[in-house]
Amino acid sequence: MHEMSIVVSIVEIAESEAKKNNAKKITKLELDIGTVSGIELDALNFAFESIKNETMLKNAQIKINKIKAKSKCEDCNYEFNVEDVYSLCPKCNSYKTTIIHGKEMKVKSILID
Amino acid sequence: MCTTCGCEGNGNEIKMTVFGEEKKLTIQNHEHNHNHSHGHHHHSHEHSYEINLETNILNQNNLLAERNRGYFEAKNIFAINMMSSPGSGKTTLLEKTIKDLKDKFQLYVIEGDQQTMNDAERIGKAGAPVIQVNTGNGCHLDANMINKAIKKLEVKDNSIIFIENVGNLVCPALFDLGEAKRIVIMSVTEGEDKPIKYPTIFEDADICIINKTDLLPYLSYDVELAKKYALRVNHHLKFIEVSATTGEGMEKWYDELKALIK
Ligand SMILES: Nc1nc2c(ncn2[C@@H]2O[C@H](COP(=O)(O)OP(=O)(O)OP(=O)(O)O)[C@@H](O)[C@H]2O)c(=O)[nH]1
Ligand SMILES: [Mg+2]
Numbered sequence: 002m003h004e005m006s007i008v009v010s011i012v013e014i015a016e017s018e019a020k021k022n023n024a025k026k027i028t029k030l031e032l033d034i035g036t037v038s039g040i041e042l043d044a045l046n047f048a049f050e051s052i053k054n055e056t057m058l059k060n061a062q063i064k065i066n067k068i069k070a071k072s073k074c075e076d077c078n079y080e081f082n083v084e085d086v087y088s089l090c091p092k093c094n095s096y097k098t099t100i101i102h103g104k105e106m107k108v109k110s111i112l113i114d
Numbered sequence: 115m116c117t118t119c120g121c122e123g124n125g126n127e128i129k130m131t132v133f134g135e136e137k138k139l140t141i142q143n144h145e146h147n148h149n150h151s152h153g154h155h156h157h158s159h160e161h162s163y164e165i166n167l168e169t170n171i172l173n174q175n176n177l178l179a180e181r182n183r184g185y186f187e188a189k190n191i192f193a194i195n196m197m198s199s200p201g202s203g204k205t206t207l208l209e210k211t212i213k214d215l216k217d218k219f220q221l222y223v224i225e226g227d228q229q230t231m232n233d234a235e236r237i238g239k240a241g242a243p244v245i246q247v248n249t250g251n252g253c254h255l256d257a258n259m260i261n262k263a264i265k266k267l268e269v270k271d272n273s274i275i276f277i278e279n280v281g282n283l284v285c286p287a288l289f290d291l292g293e294a295k296r297i298v299i300m301s302v303t304e305g306e307d308k309p310i311k312y313p314t315i316f317e318d319a320d321i322c323i324i325n326k327t328d329l330l331p332y333l334s335y336d337v338e339l340a341k342k343y344a345l346r347v348n349h350h351l352k353f354i355e356v357s358a359t360t361g362e363g364m365e366k367w368y369d370e371l372k373a374l375i376k
């Protein structure tokens with residue numbers, strides 16, 4: 002389960018920024034997570050719950066913006082929404098499609114006190 | 115225990131052991147976490163406010179991976195990240211490769227497993243310098259472990275380093291190690307649909323080695339179907355079919371390897 006390392010990285014990013022600003026606590030954390038980023042949100046939440054009490058994010062509200070995945074067809078240039086990374090182009094049936102959105106994994110912002 | 119980040123609850127020790135050497139090296143894998151800028155204070159604020167970050171979650175790993183990449187390039191070391199589910203034959207393929215190529219190339223191996231020295235022992239016997247990285251609870255190697263491992267292994271210039279990642283089809287994919295190429299191995303006993311069941315590992319791979327082809331007569335595995343699924347995930351993928359135990363197809367793999375490092 003790599004979500005634990007993901008959560009550890011998120012906490013590191015948030016805490017180091019909060020400390021730079023002499024904050025006492027982080028009250029809100031906003032993340033951008035793409036639906037095909039390889040991060041499982043349930044596992045992420047579970048990992049976060051299990052370590053948050055030892056961090057500055059103890060009482061933080063977590064907002065996760067799910068970024069919808071989009072693919073582009075190399076053969077006909079059509080752009081389309083996808084649920085997965087292996088969908089064929091709905092227009093020309095080509096497999097030469099590339100994900101253009103949905104791989105995001107970012108700490109977007111924090112609210113500090 | 116890493117109190118700042120509370121990693122893995124009670125701390126996860128990463129062990130590194132060079133095959134043939136007694137001394138062990140243990141690292142805490144989050145040391146960068148503990149040296150934030152002291153002494154240098156910003157204004158303190160009375161009330162809460164928002165900071166926009168837009169920081170990639172894997173930023174720290176990616177930066178370290180780029181450092182590894184620079185190190186490899188400067189020393190003309192070709193690093194290959196080998197990923198697969200447990201038991202696809204990564205170590206067997208490496209053992210065979212080392213036996214066949216060790217006189218032509220300077221080869222090194224970093225072995226990633228949660229526990230045991232088994233794979234490092236196999237590689238050491240095959241004749242390549244090898245370091246075992248035991249990740250404990252960790253399900254993947256990361257750039258920091260590789261950074262430590264290459265220094266400990268004292269990799270010479272103009273060499274090839276194979277990094278056998280922890281057997282896992284999901285987690286290793288997200289962690290750039292600084293490698294030049296990624297290879298995913300799937301064996302014919304795993305079913306054709308692995309690429310669409312576990313797409314992440316196939317997405318950024320350069321080469322897909324299909325192993326254990328000697329078993330094809332006993333299975334209903336459809337190689338072309340497996341390739342088709344893999345191409346749907348990543349249409350740039352190249353395929354090499356081998357049997358690491360009989361040696362069938364290995365010449366094609368060596369040709370591909372030689373072409374890569376040119
Ligand atoms: N028939 C056959 N068996 C193979 C082949 N390659 C590997 N095996 C067998 O598959 C089993 C697992 O091989 P390993 O090389 O240990 O696999 P691995 O991917 O390194 O496994 P982990 O490191 O545990 O993830 C062993 O029993 C090998 O002998 C092959 O080409 N054909
Ligand atoms: Mg192995």
Ligand SMILES: [Zn+2]
Binds near residue numbers: 074075094
């Ligand atoms: Zn199309």
